[in-house]
Amino acid sequence: MRIATPPPPTSAPLRVALYSHDSVGLGHQRRNLAIAHALRTHLPALTGREVTGLLLTGVERVVGHLPADFDVVRLPGIAKDAHGYAPREMSVPMTDLIDVRRAILSGALGALAPDLVVVDRHAFGVDDELLEPLRRLRREQPGTRVVLGLREVLDEPEVAVREWRRVGCERVRELFDAIWVYGDERVTDLRATGAVPAELHDLVVHTGYLSADRATSSFLRELQRPYLLTTVGGGHDGADLCRAAVQAPVPEGLGHVVVVGPQATPSRREELQALAGPRTEVLDEVPEGLLAIRSAEAVACMGGYNTVCEVMSTDRPAVVVPREEPRREQLIRARSLEATGAVDVIRAAELTPERLGRWFADNLHRSVDRSHLRRDGLAAVAGHAADLLAATPQEICHAV
Structure with missing residues (x-):
């Protein structure tokens, strides 16, 4: 029988764990990294503890820089294939890889004994790898607060409903104290759309977009200025946008920086380099994507959550070319933001180098006011975390 460890003195730092399953792209980790910076920045003033x-x-x-006093536990990689998930690097059965990941998660959470756990998007990870580690944490550290963080758009509502059935609302209520939705409910409300089941509505808090006050370093590689920017996030997709971008006409006096992403294949980079004009530069990545967006004259991007939030933290004009398969999440996000005047949208089927070039030419020297949107989600997340940590056990009741 394990004897419960007494709580640390109130002067001890708050311990936070942020989990993301990370099968495709970099968005899950980037979102948790932004939250880690926000908690490290704002929680000490709200709680009196580092x-x-x-x-x-x-x-x-890690894509970006860690906040002070944070470290990384790297789980063996997974990727999507035609049958679902598969090991990214290792030549072992998927069940064995999940056993390894589950053991790492259980060991890390058990040893850290966190005050707060934030789980990105998938409540129990891949193949329920996080389910037993969270149950063990509940038994051994009942004071830990556990939060499920969701993008403001999951997918079409009927797809989200099927996913919730697989996850199980009862298990979510058993193990989670809150559901943070990282968006403005006036733009997209997951409760109103049905993308979050009614049984969980009382757990939902819309934080606002994780947009304003994103942490950056002070370094940005010197780019040809002034410049246009095209960026496709991690680079596991976005080939069509990059292909159109490198061939798009560039207005006189400007350069065009096309960032294909660190996960783009070497063959794609070689193809794009061969297609690029003399004033178009093709890069794998830039050290600070947000600084690159802030310094650009205009931006073309896909509709991933983090890139869109970075764009919305600026007044740079932006056109979004959303991915539409296999999920329509990016299209839904792009259309909803277009309706507010925050971005323009070009559908993938309508994208050509000429059309993209015309959009760039038409949007030079323009700024976009996005102040009508709730973009302070990072500061709000810290406030919600402080409230959770201050709540008594009686104020947070778990279903059994």
């Missing part, structure tokens, strides 16, 4: 923690991630490296 913050330390772990990023639990399946990405081979």
